[in-house]
Amino acid sequence: METIVVSGERVEPLAAWAEAPPLVAFIRQTAAVAEAELHKLRRDPWELLTRAVQPALWLLIFGEVFVRVRGIATGGVGYLSFLAPGVLAQSTLFIAIFYGIIVIWERDLGILQKLLVTPAARTALVLGKGLAASVRGLAQSVIVYVLAAAIGVPLHFGILSIAGVLVFVSLGAVLFSTFSLAIACLLKTRERFMGIGQVLTMPLFFASNAIYPLTLMPRWLRVVAAVNPLTYLVDALRTLMVGAAPDSFSLWLDFAVLALLAVAMVFLAARLYPKVVT
Secondary structure: OOEEEEOOEEEEEHHHHHHOOHHHHHHHHHHHHHHHHHHHHHHOOHHHHHHOHHHHHHHHHHHHHHOOOOOOOOOOOOHHHHHHHHHHHHHHHHHHHOOOHHHHHHHHHOHHHHHHOOOOOHHHHHHHHHHHHHHHHHHHHHHHHHHHHHOOOOOOOOHHHHHHHHHHHHHHHHHHHHHHHHHHHHOOOHHHHHHHHHHHHHHHHHOOOOOOOHHHOOHHHHHHHHOOHHHHHHHHHHHHHOOOOOOOOOHHHHHHHHHHHHHHHHHHHHHHHHHHOO
16 A cells, blocks of 8 residues: 655545545645654654753843843732743744745755645645644643743643633644745745844744733834734733733734634645746
8 A cells, every 4th residue: 555654754545534424634744744753853852952942041041131120010929920821922933933944955955846746735735844843842842831830920830721821822823834835935045044044033022922022112113013923922921921911902902813824834834835836
């Protein structure tokens, strides 16, 4: 029976995909791509540990310094409590926004051409990679929770709060990673992609409510923050992890914005995906 091989690994018989109902086949295809991506992580678990350095620096150095600044009005929560969800959102963004480089790497190695001739839908290929990015984001959630608890941040550990954090981190990772994939589909070199990624991350981060409340922003920056998806991710994580800040939105609004953008980015990246192999 013919098989699909991704990264040297047998993933799923083609006949089984062809015979399954469309929805089941799509789920299997997505899971197979995600599993192949996570296989890389299992071979190099140190990646997760090295990524723990950045949130540690933000919480232990930046947070401990800025907690002494009295001019940052964070309502009824301390600044470290205000910052911790922003650090988690930032970590999710930084992991996901460079995920598109995988597509360029796979194209250069000839792996992408093999994927494109399989019966897997383009949408399944893109969504599978997005879900793999979300696993990395969830690992960052554990790291940030441990660090925040260690420095005395009063986190909410209820089942619904934890489940909500996992859902929103996954949504954010899928959104930003598929956005990254869409950009990678338009670029030819890793160097150019890395440059674009660097240009995007800082404006997204600083034009959000990750490290300061919206009320401190000038009016024009509030407008930018209102259309910045990271703002809604931070807002949801802050509400679930430590309680609502003074300028919080509703969780339903946060979810609606992130979910709609994530779906749009999945379909956009899927539409652009074949253009990588020209």
